[in-house]
Amino acid sequence: MSLSLDTRKNAFPGIKVLRALYASRLFRTVFTIVVLVGIWQVIAVLKDTSYLVPRPIGFDFDVPHSSVLAAGWHSMTINSPTQDPLWSHALISIRRALIGYFAAIAVAVPIGMIAAWWKAIDDTAGSFIELVRPIPALALIPIAIIWFGFGEVAKVAIIGYACFFSIYINTHAGVRNVDPLFIRVMKVYGRGQWDILTKVVFYSMLPYAFTGARYAAAIALILLVAVELVGAQDGLGFSLARAQQVLATTEVYFIIVLFGAIGFVFNWAVLFAERRVIKWRQEVDAQV
Template identity: 30%
Template sequence: MQLNRKFSVAQSVLLGVCSAALALGLWFLLSNIGITGFPGPAAVLSRAWTSIQNGVLLSDTLASLQRVLIGYAIGIGLAIPVGFLMGWYPIVRGLFAPWMQFLRMVPPLAVIPLAIVLMGIGEVPKVFVIFLAAFLSSLVSTYQGVISVDVTMINAARVLGAKNSDLFRFVIVPASTPFILVGMRIGLGSAWATLVAAELIAAQSGLGFRMQQAQLYYDLPTIFVQLIAIGVIGLLMDQLLLRAERKLGGWQERI
């Protein structure tokens, strides 16, 4: 007997609404049990509306989004080819795999002092820190995807006369695509997670910058607005990648 683990669209929407209602109820409860300074939904909504009206939220969102997109695009653009090279060529793997493991153990946030000294306090170090976070996450997944390709598929393709270029194009790339897309999603989360720290570097705008300014004045509603904005934008971007993953990896069996 096979279990039905998939939900219909209506069921998914209903579950999403119930989840949101539960979260709002819990939020309202926490704001009314005496936690000092903890803002309720109404206070945060009011602050968000004020930020929208004066244009601050829009300008901060655009500034942060630009940094994340640039750093993320460069990171993914480099990680995918490097991951393929490491997975396909043993000599490249031997040269770069130890450095990949080494850099994975160093948090991108620990690179901020070095980035400031070498790159100054402009946009470059902010983008670099975000790039590093996205690059390492995607590199590992791409590399793992290549080395995880079933050897039987490779041997079968060779027996049928496939050249290296055909083997790479029709076997390695399709089989690695699900891993790459998962790495892109993880890299996206890492990029947004690094944003707030990256905007510590003498930023004058951005969601992380505004959050840090609000912290100085104990302005919790503003902090909540920035947190929610980061979460919503990150969720929307992740959903786009998830749709791409389902489309490109539709041949895979799913539970």
């Protein structure tokens, strides 16, 4: 055992560096991205069908169709009276998603708590929510447009509506999973309903609500794209549709990657908030 270890140590001096790199989580992530983009680049160069699979990397920034990177540079820095740069569309989209998302949290958490806590409300309002939940939110886009027109309200409402359910369901489950022991503790020490709700139920359901909020972050982006593809004059979804219509494949790819990046940051932000808020939990470390 020790013999083989020694030979490995002597065999290749760079092995220590490689091991240190392998142990670094950042390196693992970056390495994966580099490999995947590399494969994409190789395929694109070999096939040379830029309108189907454009090259991801290329430094001919004056020609937007030469690579996804160039298209990104071009669309972000565009400076013309007829067309806004892509980042301004991105901001509009992010704003829509966030308003809908936070509105959903503000509504779903209290309703989820109330419905899970009081049987009468669960049997009435809760049942109604379960009844409409299976309807895909996408199917409600036409109704939202009929009700609210093509303005911001319809878009935000659809996003918020779709986000509502995952937060609601998880909050509801969280309340139902409160340890009865803690409720006994509160009763024994003379605390009433309100204290039980705010000092026990609320905290026990928080981790569940955060799980729901992470799902909802992904759902918000899906619905964002949908509402902007269907009826918008601005935003990333609108830019995506327009790029496709003029066969600007590189820009299409760039916007898709941008959506991915926004989703990644969104998810990370929710995780970050969760770690900040829920400090009392003992976390289990993943295997190295």
